[in-house]
Amino acid sequence: MARQKKKTTKKQKSSDPFSKLTWEDLEEWAGNVIVGRGRPYQRNGAVENLARTKGGTLVAWVRGTRRYATSVRLTERNGLESACTCPYWATCKHAVAVVLEYLECLKTDSGVGEIDEDDPRLLKLEAIGDEGDEYEEFAEEEEEENVKVRSGRSKSKKSKAASLRPYLQEQTKAELVALVIELADAHDEVPQWLADRRALASGQTQKILQTIRREISALEEPVWDEYDNSPALNTDRLKAALKGLAQAGQADAAVRLGPELLATAHQALQYDSEGEFEAAFSDCLDVLFQVLEKSFLSPADQVEWVLDMALADEYGLCDAGLDQLWKRRYAKSDWSAVSDRLAQRIETSKDTKGELHYERDRLTDWLIRALEKAGRQDEIIPLCEREAPITFSYERLVDRLMAKRRWEEARR
Incomplete structure (x- = not known):
């Protein structure tokens, strides 16, 4: 050993x-x-x-x-x-x-x-x-360079779009209609985007949901280019449709698509040799995390939804959403309800072979954060004491004891 x-x-x-x-x-x-x-x-x-x-x-x-x-x-x-x-x-x-x-x-x-x-x-x-x-190091370096370039382009697009506002405001209604029709003729995706917006405006939510599910299904196995070098992936319409769904007051419907979208992302990422799919799927999932508070889910249910997504996530696609979660200002009573739910899940969790109770340990970390936000700090060290022999998380226990200056107990 x-x-x-x-x-x-x-x-x-x-x-x-x-x-x-x-x-x-x-x-x-x-x-x-x-x-x-x-x-x-x-x-x-x-x-x-x-x-x-x-x-x-x-x-x-x-x-x-x-x-x-x-x-x-x-x-x-x-x-x-x-x-x-x-x-x-x-x-x-x-x-x-x-x-x-x-x-x-x-x-x-x-x-x-x-x-x-x-x-x-x-x-x-x-x-x-x-x-x-060596191969993956090279691939990820390329991915990061691509992400930097895409990030720069995204900021550039936003600034250019904002600069067009004065020009557009000067146009008459007829001139704007003519301009939009011209754009639709020049770009194949514009007519579909406009059709989606029209469907949402007229309350055809089910039609948009069907469109979104078709888009998600199509992403499961990306289309390869003509040389079979790398598959192409375009999530622009999906992201726009998810945003539109939330803007139309259908945040619940958008949020319910989360597990389905995450499962599709896991499948698609198996084909991703260039490292470009992760950012695309993360952007779509970020839309759901951002509209979560607009849903009819209770605060405790919102927290549990994010944690369930994070537990199911195999590629870190939900990291940003999880990070946002801990910054949200829910009431102490909401965090207390979350704490009780997590404690129950830990109590009923089963061992995972070869992973040293990894999921249980992660749930415990989340429970500690929830207890802190709920103002139930007195329960944290007893929790760490119970979990240490189960998940071998003695370091976490020692850190907590030392933070409370309980030196003798920490030395044991």
Whole structure:
């Protein structure tokens, strides 16, 4: 069995190449989007049992959709390199979280242990295969560059659209109608978009729902290009229809489509060799998270809906929605109701082979946050004490005890 040994000394810290990393270095390595996604993971304590190999490679468990083994190394020749057992394999938000956690350890002079070669995380990472690592690292780097470009284009489109407002306001009704017809003739998607808007305006909700479900079904197996190099995916109409549905007062109908859309995304992402589908599906799901508060679901039901989506999510598509959830200002009574529901789910949860009760552990983390927001802090340490021997989450318990200055109990 692998054992942690040795601690990072101040002398080692001064010569540690990681200590010289800047935020710009991280963004250059992983891209600003992935770095942004990795930061909440580190802040929320998703990085567990951080350690180093004899060669200086960082190794940790990172809690995401599942528990992933993640490693990061820094060399003068190649810079930052990473590997992860998540679906992206290499430069991912989990790797970013590991680096950020290590930098925090350096900042606070927290010791980081050294592991042996038979550490189970290293064995899991070896199973990925060097060839796969190199391919996925290249693929994700390309993905991040594409995301940067798309983000820049999106901002540019918004600013250009806003600049057209004065011109459009000067036009007569007849001139605007002529302009729209001209656009419809020039762009195939415009007539369909207008038809959707007309259907919503006339109350034909079922017709739009049928259209949305057809769009979702069509996305399950994307259309390949003429050279069979990579499949094409266009979610523009779907996103517009979901927004239109919510604007027409049908937020409930839009929200009910969430699990169906997420399942389709998981299927489609199996065909995604270029890393472009994740952002497209995330954008569509973000529409649902944004309109959730307009639905008729109670606040507690809204929270549970987001958590269920996050539990079912295999690719981090719901990360933004989950992050938004904890920022919402629900009443303490609502968070208290959520706490009771989560406690019941934990009580009835079943073991998951090979994952060390991962789902139960994640539910417990969420319950702790809900208890904090409900003002029921006194229940947190007893909860951690009950869960520690079940999910081996002793580190969480110790952290909570130390935060309360219960030193003797923390040392046991």
